[in-house]
Amino acid sequence: MSLDRPIAPDPYDLLPEVPAFDLESDDIADRQPMDKLFAHSSVGGENRSPQLSWSGFPAETRSFVVTVLDPDAPTGSGFWHWSLVNLPVSVTELNQGAGDGTDLPGSAFHVRNDFAEPHYGGTAPPEGDRMHRYVFAVHAVDVDELDLGPDNTPAQVAFNLAFHTLARATLRPTYQI
Secondary structure (H helix, E strand, O other), X not given: OOOOOOOOOOHHHHOOOOOEOEEEOOOOOOOOEOOHHHEOHHHOOOOOOOOEEEEOOOOOOOEEEEEEXXXXXXXXXXXXXXXXXXXXXXXXXXOOOHHHOOOOOOOOEEOOOOOOOOOOOOEOOOOXXXXXXXXXXXXXXXXXXXXXXXXXXXXXXXXXXXXXXXXXXXXXOEEOO
16 A cells, blocks of 8 residues: 555635634544544444533534544545534533444434444554544534434535534544554
């Protein structure tokens, strides 16, 4: 495998700019390697989503969407690891493991990730590939619910977010095998 591919642009640099708010985690840190606990089971991890909490979003926010994208995946389009849609505005924290797909609040739901699984899918870069960035994003949305369902794709979620995101909070931890 060629390790000299150019580094992919940050996906949110390619979209219209929106204000930022704060995203924190007890489990992951910006530009720091993630623990194997958060890696996919296909690479020996436990496939647990990290704890996340956010604050400082616009008062007009009506719901949230949480996504995780690996822009460094050797696909030409990145690799979607998580899309959690229609989180009520009252939810400003996800406990570790909340991405397992069960016990979601309100009308929240997951769409299938690029592993074809309807929940969080942990990090899984190809062995020997360069360090991958994982863009954890919480999108503050201007509607109570996006007009989507569990059968939509992460790309369709992202397309809808382009028209409904008021602000975005991100963390970009890394992982390498």
